[in-house]
Amino acid sequence: DGGITQSPKYLFRKEGQNVTLSCEQNLNHDAMYWYRQDPGQGLRLIYYSQIVNDFQKGDIAEGYSVSREKKESFPLTVTSAQKNPTAFYLCASSLSKADTQYFGPGTRLTVL
Amino acid sequence: AQKITQTQPGMFVQEKEAVTLDCTYDTSDPSYGLFWYKQPSSGEMIFLIYQGSYDQQNATEGRYSLNFQKARKSANLVISASQLGDSAMYFCAMREGWTGTYKYIFGTGTRLKVLA
Numbered sequence: 001d002g003g004i005t006q007s008p009k010y011l012f013r014k015e016g017q018n019v020t021l022s023c024e025q026n027l028n029h030d031a032m033y034w035y036r037q038d039p040g041q042g043l044r045l046i047y048y049s050q051i052v053n054d055f056q057k058g059d060i061a062e063g064y065s066v067s068r069e070k071k072e073s074f075p076l077t078v079t080s081a082q083k084n085p086t087a088f089y090l091c092a093s094s095l096s097k098a099d100t101q102y103f104g105p106g107t108r109l110t111v112l
Numbered sequence: 113a114q115k116i117t118q119t120q121p122g123m124f125v126q127e128k129e130a131v132t133l134d135c136t137y138d139t140s141d142p143s144y145g146l147f148w149y150k151q152p153s154s155g156e157m158i159f160l161i162y163q164g165s166y167d168q169q170n171a172t173e174g175r176y177s178l179n180f181q182k183a184r185k186s187a188n189l190v191i192s193a194s195q196l197g198d199s200a201m202y203f204c205a206m207r208e209g210w211t212g213t214y215k216y217i218f219g220t221g222t223r224l225k226v227l228a
Contacts, residue, residue, distance in 0.1 A: 042116070042203060042218030043157075058215070088155060097214045100147065103157035 002027050004104035006091050011109045013078070013085070021076045021107045023091035032074035033092040033101060036060060043090060049074055050097045078109065086111045115139065116206050118219035125194045126227050132179070133189040133222045135204030141165075143209045146187040147216070148178065151201040160202075163187060194226045 004025045013019045023032065031050045035043040045058030049068040063082025068074050074093075078085045088108050092101040117136045125131035137146065148160045163171045163178045171178040179188040191198055204219040 040220065042205075042220045043216075044218075045215055048213075048215070056213070090155075090157060092157075098209065100159055100162055101216060102159060103149075106155040108155070 004091060004093055004102060006089075006104040006107050008107060009105065011107055013109065013111050015111055016080045018077055018079050019109065021078070021089055021091075021109070023074045023076065023104060024072055025074075025093045025104075026072060027093060027095075027102070028071070029093035029095050029102075030071070031094045031097045031099075031101075032068065033094075034058075034064075034066065034074070034076045035090045035092065037088040037090060037106075046076065046089075085109055115217045116204055116219035118204055118222050120222045121220075122223045122225070124225050124227055125191075127196060128193055130190060130192045131194055131224065133191070133202050133204075133224065135187045135189065135219060137185050137187060137204075137206045139185075139206065139208055141208040141210040145207040145209075146178070146180070147205040147207070148176070148187075148189045149203045149205065150198075151203060151221070153200070157203070161189070191224075196226050196228060199224060199226045 007022045033048045034046040037043050044060050046064050047066040049055035052071050065077045090106045091104040094101045115138050144165045146163045150158045161171050161173045161176045161178050163180045170180050175192045177190045201221045203221045205216045207216050
């Protein structure tokens with residue numbers, strides 16, 4: 001089955017720790033995205049990658065880092081510099097940057 | 113300024129009736145796209161329907177249709193014959209093309225509750 005997988009579904013982190021969220025797709029999509037969703041709000045773009053080995057900051061990139069070493073994978077690291085990391089994180093991909101984005105199931109991160 | 117506005121935080125609809133979810137947008141880009149996504153309580157965002165700014169006809173996908181009024185800058189989602197499974201959050205999004213990045217801008221969503 002083709003799709004986008006995110007792991008883990010739930011993640012708990014202590015303050016001061018870095019944590020990495022996984023996003024994998026087997027749709028052969030070139031573009032991948034990371035969004036953050038807070039309660040009562042829409043999605044905000046953290047980082048995006050339109051092709052392997054290239055990525056750009058979105059609207060709220062501070063405190064986050066990404067890599068795109070493989071077409072299928074776009075992991076997001078939430079660093080200790082992110083002041084308020086508790087949120088729901090959604091990964092998406094699209095065939096190209098101009099195509100419809102499809103989303104994974106999300107990871108809910110809670111900082112204790 | 114808000115580029116995507118969804119003015120209805122919550123809506124109720126009786127099962128089997130139709131419901132309209134409002135979305136207005138603001139852009140100066142002549143080439144843009146409008147999207148609707150459904151987010152059930154599980155959290156996944158499910159793509160429902162797309163309308164391009166140059167499309168002459170309103171988009172339809174099964175029970176979903178998009179009432180596109182370009183002059184009014186509105187892109188309302190119409191769900192016909194509501195089902196209990198339609199209860200979810202619904203997000204309107206816009207994609208602008210003129211910056212070359214094709215980033216999506218999301219509204220704050222409307223929570224729909226279908227009543228039996």
